[in-house]
Amino acid sequence: xxxxxxxxxxxxxxxxxxxxxxxxxxxxxxxxxxxxxxxxxxxxxxxxxxxxxxxxxxxxxxxxxxxxxxxxxxxxxxxxxxxxxxxxxxxxxxxxxxxxxxxxxxxxxxxxxxxxxxxxxxxxxxxxxxxxxxxxxxxxxxxxxxxxxxxxxxxxxxxxxxxxxxxxxxxxxxxxxxxxxxxxxxxxxxxxxxxxxxxxxxxxxxxxxxxxxxxxxxxxxxxxxxxxxxxxxxxxxxxxxxxxxxxxxxxxxxxxxxxxxxxxxxxxxxxxxxxxxxxxxxxxxxxxxxxxxxxxxxxxxxxxxxxxxxxxxxxxxxxxxxxxxxxxxxxxxxxxxxxxxxxxxxxxxxxxxxxxxxxxxxxxxxxxxxxxxxxxxxxxxxxxxxxxxxxxxxxxxxxxxxxxxxxxxxxxxxxxxxxxxxxxxxxxxxxxxxxxxxx
Numbered sequence: 001x002x003x004x005x006x007x008x009x010x011x012x013x014x015x016x017x018x019x020x021x022x023x024x025x026x027x028x029x030x031x032x033x034x035x036x037x038x039x040x041x042x043x044x045x046x047x048x049x050x051x052x053x054x055x056x057x058x059x060x061x062x063x064x065x066x067x068x069x070x071x072x073x074x075x076x077x078x079x080x081x082x083x084x085x086x087x088x089x090x091x092x093x094x095x096x097x098x099x100x101x102x103x104x105x106x107x108x109x110x111x112x113x114x115x116x117x118x119x120x121x122x123x124x125x126x127x128x129x130x131x132x133x134x135x136x137x138x139x140x141x142x143x144x145x146x147x148x149x150x151x152x153x154x155x156x157x158x159x160x161x162x163x164x165x166x167x168x169x170x171x172x173x174x175x176x177x178x179x180x181x182x183x184x185x186x187x188x189x190x191x192x193x194x195x196x197x198x199x200x201x202x203x204x205x206x207x208x209x210x211x212x213x214x215x216x217x218x219x220x221x222x223x224x225x226x227x228x229x230x231x232x233x234x235x236x237x238x239x240x241x242x243x244x245x246x247x248x249x250x251x252x253x254x255x256x257x258x259x260x261x262x263x264x265x266x267x268x269x270x271x272x273x274x275x276x277x278x279x280x281x282x283x284x285x286x287x288x289x290x291x292x293x294x295x296x297x298x299x300x301x302x303x304x305x306x307x308x309x310x311x312x313x314x315x316x317x318x319x320x321x322x323x324x325x326x327x328x329x330x331x332x333x334x335x336x337x338x339x340x341x342x343x344x345x346x347x348x349x350x351x352x353x354x355x356x357x358x359x360x361x362x363x364x365x366x367x368x369x370x371x372x373x374x375x376x377x378x379x380x381x382x383x384x385x386x387x388x389x390x391x392x393x394x395x396x397x398x399x400x401x402x403x404x405x406x407x408x409x410x411x412x413x414x415x416x417x418x419x420x421x422x423x424x425x426x427x428x429x430x431x432x433x434x435x436x437x438x439x
Contacts, residue, residue, distance in 0.1 A: 023205070024142035028151070030193075030200040031138045032158045034094045035131040037189045039162030040170065041105045042070070042128050044186065045121070046163075046253050047171035047272070048179075050261070055179060056114040060258075060392070064384030067254045069118055070125035071377035075370050077129035082366025083221055086359060089203040090134045090141070097134070098197065100127025102190025109183030132159070133365045136349065140361055141204040146294070149350050153290030156346045157283050163252060164279040171272055228364040232419035233355025237368040239415065240304050241348035243408025245372025247311050247401055248341035250379045252278060255398075263394040264325050274335045281339020289343040293350055300347045301416060307344035308405055310337050316402070319395040345372050354423055375404050 045052060045066055053063050085093050104124025111117035132155070139151040173182035228234050251259075252275060260271035292299050314337045318326045326334075348368045356364040379400055386397035 026200060027202055028135075028138055028142050030196050031090060031094060031135045032155055033196055034098055034193045035135045035155065036158045036162040037193050038097065038101050038128045038131040039159040040166045040186065040189065041101050041124055043163045043166040043252055044105070044108075044170050044183065045070075046257065046275070047167055048174055049254050049257055051174060051179065052117075056117060058114060060387040061384040062114065064254060064380045066118065066121050067380050068377050068384075070121040070128075071253075071373050071380065073122050073125035074129045075373040075377060077126060078133070078366040078370040078373070079225060079363065080366075081130050081133050082362040082364070083224055084130075085134050085137050085362035085366075086224065090138045091197060091201050091203055093130045093134045094197050094201065095194065097127045097130030098190055098194040100124070100130070102127070102187050102194070105183060105187040105190060109180050109187065133362055133369060136365050137362050138201075138203075140353070140358070148353055149293040149346075150290040152346050152349050153286045153293075153343060156342055157286045160279050160282040160286065160342060164276060164283075167252075167272060167275050167279060224360060224363045225367075228352075228356055228360050228367055231352075231355040231364070232415055232422050233351045234364045234367055236412065236415040236419040237348035237350075237352035237355075237364070238371040239348075239408050239411040240301075240351060240371070241345045241368050242371030242375045243308055243405055243412060244304055244341050244347070245345035246341075246375035246379050246404065247315065248278060248282070248338040249372060249376040250383065250401075251275075251338055253376065254380060255383055259394050259398070260331070262392060264331065266331075274331060277332065277335040278338045281336045282342045283339075285340045286343040286346070289340075289347070293347060297350075300350055301412070304344050304347045305409070305412065307337075307340045308409060311341060312402060312405055315398065319398055348372075351419060351423075354426065355419070375408070379404060 049063060052066065053059070056062075081093065101124045104120050104122070104127060107120030107123060108117055111120055135155050136152060139155065140148065143151050170182060170186055173185065176182075177185075250256075256275055256278070257268070257271050260266045260274055261268060264271075266274070289303060292303065314330075314334050318330055318334050321327070321330065348371065349365060352364040352368040353361065382400040383397045386400065387394070390396045
């Protein structure tokens, strides 16, 4: 059977496919716990943006630099991390990642100046970059391919649970015990998951060791990246991720709270509840999208493009509402719709996964994962610059969202035909080969 075709939902499972089961859930859950904590640390600035501006005496542009630098490091690390996951395995990468993001969170807690705080967020972003791709790789090693879409959505769900903890728990700690105790105390979670990885995580089930694959330095790196990029499915996955993820990421990571408080006149408590609604909506929609994609593979693009369309319409309605503040019902609808962005972005991996053989899964996932974070980083920067240039006019600042969405949709429409045809050819070839394989 074709190894690339083995990943396609609907195709026969390859001989020796991972069995799944209780042991797989424990191991995979251990990896997911690292990602869960990484997201808590990543999104902690989202509930502390106004406090950070006061603590370090900075304006909107400088404040956005925190998240931009963090995402710049994250996005820049995706392909190197993908290559390293393919080469070193999941356990080593998650250990390194946990050490780095825990150190970054501790550094942020004790930073006396803007410069040291920036360095701490960069270190955090470096460690965070190593988690999600590792968890995706862990899922492909421990669960059958047909479970791929649901397992990926559940991993994203765990990330949103981390966002929920940051929104509910860390925000209260921050305003209850202060900056340093809140951030330093949260860093203890990094030490806990590091111990769990040492004790419980294993790269693959016994008897399912990956085939040896030679690594030849720079030549190997170039070959892996070039082979992954040549696949239309990898590029389509990147643009799906690019177009769907960033509106919610920007809202939750930094600008949602200031927008709701300063532009919409809400209290911090009410704004926090709306941010929580985004996270809860994400968790519910993630389960729904995962089930739909696992059962109906053709639903991937309609779900992704439908999410983009809904986000565009509701954002536009909120920003141009003919009053000083949008009504609460519209803000609620906005937050519910933004909750679909994360699950829609996970669909990008469902295009990249079947387009690449097992030894390229980490590299392909890294390329795909760059999309949404490059878009988020660009939007964070543009919003900060436009806010400073327009005197905090959020309607103008957030209009850059529509420009990036238009770019992404144009690329999705350009690539979809080639990617779908290539995937169909792989599926047919794998079925033909399976018929001719002797029992």
